Amino acid sequence: MKRTIMNELLHWKGSPNRKPLLLTGVRQSGKTYILKQFGKQAFKNVVYLNFEADETLASLFESDLNVERIVRDLELRSEDYQIVPGKTLLIFDEIQIVPRAVTSLKYFAENMPKLHVVGAGSLLGVALNREGQSFPVGKVDYLTMYPMRFVEFLEADGQSGLIKALENHSPDKPIADAFSVPLKRALLDYYAVGGMPEAVKTWVDGHDFEQVQVIQNRILMAYVQDFSKHAPSTDVAKLLAIWESIPKQLAKDNQKFVFSHVKQGQRARDLLDALQWLKSAGLIHTLEKVENAELPLSAYADSSFYKVYLCDVGLLCRMADLDYETIVFEHEALGSFKGAITENFALTELINAGEKPYYWRSGNVAELDFLLQVGSNIVPIEAKATLNTQAKSYREFCKRFEPNFGLRVSLKNFGLNWVENTKTLSLPLYALWHFRQYLIAADEINLED
Secondary structure, eight states: OOOTHHHHHHHHHHOTTOOOEEEEEOTTSSHHHHHHHHHHHHOSEEEEEETTTOGGGGGGGTSOOOHHHHHHHHHHHOTTOOOOTTTEEEEEETGGGOHHHHHHHHHHHHHOTTSEEEEEOTTHHHHHHHHGGGSOTTSOEEEEEOSOOHHHHHHHTTOHHHHHHHHTOOTTSOOOHHHHHHHHHHHHHHHHHOSOHHHHHHHHHHOOHHHHHHHHHHHHHHHHHHHHHHSOGGGHHHHHHHHHHHHHHHHTTOSSOOGGGTSTTOOHHHHHHHHHHHHHTTSEEEEEEESSOOSSHHHHEEEEEEEEEESOHHHHHHHTTOOHHHHHTTOGGGTTHHHHHHHHHHHHHHHHTTOOOEEEEETTTEEEEEEEEETTEEEEEEEOSSSOOOOHHHHHHHHHHOOSEEEEEESSOOEEEEETTEEEEEEEGGGGGGHHHHHHHHHTSOOOO
């Protein structure tokens, strides 16, 4: 299955200032698969080492971190290990298990810069956060891998024609039903399946959602097992409590993540370490509040006031015990949780595309789903689950801050108009992955006042 991160890996390979790469990302998001495909596509040979599968590999880093000696010893282990700078991709998988292997990347950068070295790990983010400055700061490049985006899901499911239709579409005109109907159906399928590669492959192979649920249950069980296996013993119960509370909190449409809702009497300071562990593992995303919408948004974000979402919308629906028919046929009993699914989808689409979203709140008066900093522009985004786009908070934000552009994302078709002197693009949820290109196109379209 094609992954858009391949382009970033190819760019890293050809960069004149390249350093060893650390690839982080949630477990089972496809890191190992894509690195092997990258090696097969772009290098003469690949040397793959997994520190979890072969514990003896740690001994190669014990005596010293002389990279010439490490490479020589690796080649002696097997005739298949011929490591040639410029021609070989050297992969250290689950590298966080051997901290000295991570430290060795500094010396690969300094003493063997022409060798392409990648370290990856499902809990590498946790290790990086825990170890801090003991890692080779300034001597490595970083990439994060996420579950598959909706556009990748379409590609995997043989719907490349729908992708081309969206890429070629002008944002000021409705897209034909011949495209909008199957795109909406595919979007609802994606809500149920999500973007975990094994779940997507299972769906593509048979369109059997019961089999997809088996995969999703297995993934969720693996995450819970990671809590016990890798997290501090004092945090395991807290991790499980936070993890299980997320769908419930999203269903309540809270203004922020409420720690007392995790467990009666629990305070934020008692649970922060556990929350950070989940975030570092890539299992959750936090969305911070901004009240003063000025550049840079990061300077005005309130890191103590945030919402929490899951890394994958399909896993959210599975944790909520929703069946396929309820999601795809938008059963009216789904109620307000439909909004939680939409928000989680929109957030992961933005983050997986490399954006850094925030949300805006003005006291108890108005709340806007997302704010993005796009160049020198602040772009407000209102996300709705249905065709209704009458968003008072969006209008209030535009009136107060007068942004140049804004997005109202829903199941409504494309359209372009003015809202309080803000050029506003009505964007279908299934087209959110392409929003930057639509904004560029919309900027060139003249609208009558």
